[in-house]
């Protein structure tokens with residue numbers, strides 16, 4: 450007996466925080482379904498994504514192989530808003546078929562070979578099904594016990610078989626893949642990430658996508674005084690992060706000349722903060738043009754001299770838009786672990802000639818005074834410069 454004789458492979462998705470939403474839940478779910486469809490476009494298959502009670506089911510065309518179903522499940526793990534992704538079998542709604550499917554499902558499992566403990570957990574979303582969920586547990590569990598001789602352990606089973614009775618079918622599956630959690634991208638609006646080629650800002654971008662923001666990326670390059678390497682790096686990072694949201698745009702500001710003017714202002718110790726404020730002012734101008742409601746940076750309190758409380762305050766004063774800093778309370782090791790998990794660390798660790806090295810002073814100010822910064826900015830005509838810089842951006846669409 451093969452599994453396909455029993456049913457079709459499909460993917461069952463468990464929603465995250467959306468389930469806590471009240472009246473707006475429908476809106477969040479619809480957005481999530483749209484994001485899932487967009488993420489699956491590359492498969493070039495007629496994939497049917499359906500909202501069911503509390504879950505989303507992905508139905509694949511008849512005859513789709515298990516490998517493709519696995520790839521679909523894997524791809525969906527990258528879509529924020531889901532907590533579990535289960536490769537499941539969709540079978541006919543009768544108890545005998547469910548039993549056969551469950552037996553077949555675990556046939557090759559390691560746990561079965563070594564006689565591990567198991568449990569069956571059933572749920573009935575359709576109350577007209579002839580068996581109640583505990584009766585279904587006992588029926589399926591009894592057969593598994595007969596066929597494989599596995600002992601039941603309801604509290605801490607090593608293998609769990611899930612059975613979910615839905616409106617038109619029954620889903621049978623075992624453990625799943627963890628999802629990203631969070632909210633569907635786009636449900637919180639749009640923001641602009643200031644993205645260097647470093648480790649922190651890509652993680653900051655990811656964390657805010659996960660809270661429902663669709664983000665654009667803004668990179669300041671030292672051009673014409675540096676090579677284009679940092680742009681390639683930013684582009685590679687955006688490509689990686691695009692898997693979580695889709696439709697990403699990278700904007701690049703040629704920043705070298707502006708940095709030179711800052712350096713020429715002679716305020717060596719304040720140069721880094723003055724530069725960061727000019728970046729923020731430029732970002733704010735760009736944000737207005739693309740209708741982004743916030744800026745995002747990878748700052749973590751105290752990590753480097755530009756990230757002391759006083760210097761962060763001086764940066765907040767440069768713009769009116771809120772600056773979101775999701776990593777503010779994170780340790781470097783935590784940021785690195787997250788960067789590794791989301792696949793940006795290996796790109797960030799590639800060497801490049803960051804624009805900021807152009808301005809590294811011998812001793813950076815840790816307590817920048819806003820009045821001193823304003824004096825520098827007056828001389829630079831920073832507001833006008835920010836507009837000019839925003840005019841000079843180049844767009845790199847993926």
Ligand SMILES: Nc1ncnc2c1ncn2[C@@H]1O[C@H](COP(=O)(O)OP(=O)(O)OP(=O)(O)O)[C@@H](O)[C@H]1O
Nearest residue numbers: 643644645647648649650667668669746747748755
């Ligand atoms: N060249 C740049 N282009 C765009 N944003 C930048 C650039 N340099 C710095 N930033 C922004 O300023 C934040 C602080 O930068 P800084 O270099 O002080 O810290 P960092 O901890 O090294 O950050 P990262 O690892 O993101 O480079 C960055 O997280 C990023 O949001």
